[in-house]
Amino acid sequence: MIELDFAKNTEGLLPAIVQDADSGAVLMLAYINKESWEQTLLTGKAHYWSRSRQQLWLKGESSGHVQLIREILIDCDQDTVVFKVKQLGGAACHKGYASCFFRRVEKDTLQTVGERIFDPAVVYGKK
Numbered sequence: 001m002i003e004l005d006f007a008k009n010t011e012g013l014l015p016a017i018v019q020d021a022d023s024g025a026v027l028m029l030a031y032i033n034k035e036s037w038e039q040t041l042l043t044g045k046a047h048y049w050s051r052s053r054q055q056l057w058l059k060g061e062s063s064g065h066v067q068l069i070r071e072i073l074i075d076c077d078q079d080t081v082v083f084k085v086k087q088l089g090g091a092a093c094h095k096g097y098a099s100c101f102f103r104r105v106e107k108d109t110l111q112t113v114g115e116r117i118f119d120p121a122v123v124y125g126k127k
Contacts, residue, residue, distance in 0.1 A: 002041075005079045006034050013049055014079050018092065021070035021084040027092035028100040030059075032081065044069050046083055063123050065089030091117040094124070 006012045013031040020027055030048040032040070035056055039047040046067035050057040060066035067085040074081050093100040095116075102114030 002074070003078070004032075004034075004037060004074065004081070005077065006037075008077075008079045013051070014081065016046075016048065017080070017082045018046065018067065019082060019084050021086055025099055026101055027067075027085070027087060027098070037081075040069060040072075040083070046085055059092075060088065063089065063091075063094070063118075065091055067092070089118075094120060096120050096123070 004014055006014060008014070012033050014033075014037075016030050016032045018027045018030065019025065030046075031051060032047070033049040036047040036049050039045075039056065039058075046059045046069060048057045048059060049055075058066070066088045067083065068088065069083055070086055071084040072081055073084070087098070091098050093102065095102075096118045097114040097116055099114060102112060103110040104113045105111075
């Protein structure tokens with residue numbers, strides 16, 4: 001197994017940058033721990049550590065918008081990963097957008113630059 005340096009962070013979490021494998025678009029940033037790393041390697045599906053719920057999280061377990069791993073890159077210090085994925089369902093963001101980075105800074109405001117793909121109230125039963 002490939003060993004990552006989870007000891008660099010006191011919580012044992014490392015950043016995972018997630019990109020669309022075809023377009024290269026940045027879809028999201030999440031965190032992995034040793035357990036989520038092992039599950040990702042074992043299943044070929046992106047698993048993360050949910051900081052808000054304090055539990056292992058299979059991306060798409062609620063929405064069905066699973067991320068299939070196509071390639072994994074590891075940085076020189078072995079403390080950050082890039083997951084290149086096929087995003088099922090077309091949306092990585094829990095707010096219904098293809099990417100979590102759907103807003104652009106323009107002067108002192110945020111402008112929405114992405115199209116909403118699904119309504120989170122319908123998918124999750126809340127906004």
